[in-house]
Amino acid sequence: MKCKDVNSKLIFFLDEELPATEMQAVKEHLAGCTDCALFAEDMKKTLSILETEKTPELNPFFYTRVKAKMESQEVEQVLNHRPVLVRVLQPLAFSIILLIGIYAGIKLGATGTTSKTKTVLAEQDMIPYWNELDAEPIESFLME
Template sequence: MKCKSVHNKLIFFLEKELPVSEMEQVQKHLDECSECARFTAEMKNTLQILDNDKVNDENPFFYTRVKERIAKQAEEQPAVRPVLVRILQPVAFSILLLLGVYGGFKLGQAPKANIAGSGFTEQEVIPYWNELEAEPIEAFLMK
């Protein structure tokens, strides 16, 4: 067996997940090859360190504490607040909407700007609002 194939199967060998025949072949190679044996020892130490550092802090009372905390929060919230929110929130939005509509009507009824005070009459200003009527686009593009 070659060193590369042993390196590919080494994790499975250390976890004892290889078939018996392959386990014997890998063990035979490790007995013969000192470099692979050293690599296997390092890998075994690394895996052992990782297994020792695993943290399994499973608290059997976690679910109970979370359930109690949720129940406590439900008890602390006053029952009156949701009713007030359900009533006052739409009322507040309706008032804001009515104020917006009223303000829009007032702005629409505002006196028009005094064009005469600016030195121009209304007939002199209107053609400049729509310049496409004043000059055809073809004439503009031909220049």
Template sequence: MKCKDVQSKLIFFLDEELPIKEMQAVQEHLNDCTDCALFAEDMKKTLSILETEKTPELNPFFYTRVKAKMENRETERVINRRPVLVRVLQPVAFSIVLLIGIYAGIKLGASGSAKTSNTVLAQQEMIPYWNGLDAEPIETFLME
């Protein structure tokens, strides 16, 4: 058996999940090959560390705390009926405030458009003066 084959089957060998013939073949290879035997020992150590870390410590009061929290939630549901009204009234209040803001914006925009019409007229009155500047090039003015 080759070293690559043994290393790929080593985890199954250590967990004793291989068929009997393959287990014997891997064991024979480990007896002959020192590199694979060292690798198998390192793998055993690693798996033993993982196995000890895998089992969590049991807290004896875990069940009582979970049960107490579940009972507290049931009593909170019975006592608190007010959040239902808050959940309904809060979006309604926000909608009203939003509509008032939109209305105020429209009114402010309407009053501002009268001012802009006055400025448009003032700009139109200034246009003939600006067009007169095109008739006289600036370079000749600066050269004189």
């Protein structure tokens, strides 16, 4: 048996899946060929990793985690399954309220500027009558 043939059958040889005659032929070849024997050893070691991974350490809190995940998914589902009208109408209502607010703000701002000038003027006219302290200095008041 040639090296190429052995290398193509090695995985089946290691799994003992070859017919008896071929098993014997590969075994004899490996006994006399260092290169193939080294690769066979390397492959055996690599494939043996599968055996060590078969017995995982089990998480003792696995069931608790499953329950917690299930509950969190249920809460999410409840939130996602609100009626379509609520999901559409709620943002729509908020948008309308916001727009009304902005519009009202602009309107109030516009009316505020005109009335302000008027009220400022009116205040200035009224000062002498309402606030005598502004019209008459305190010193002259005390002097009297």
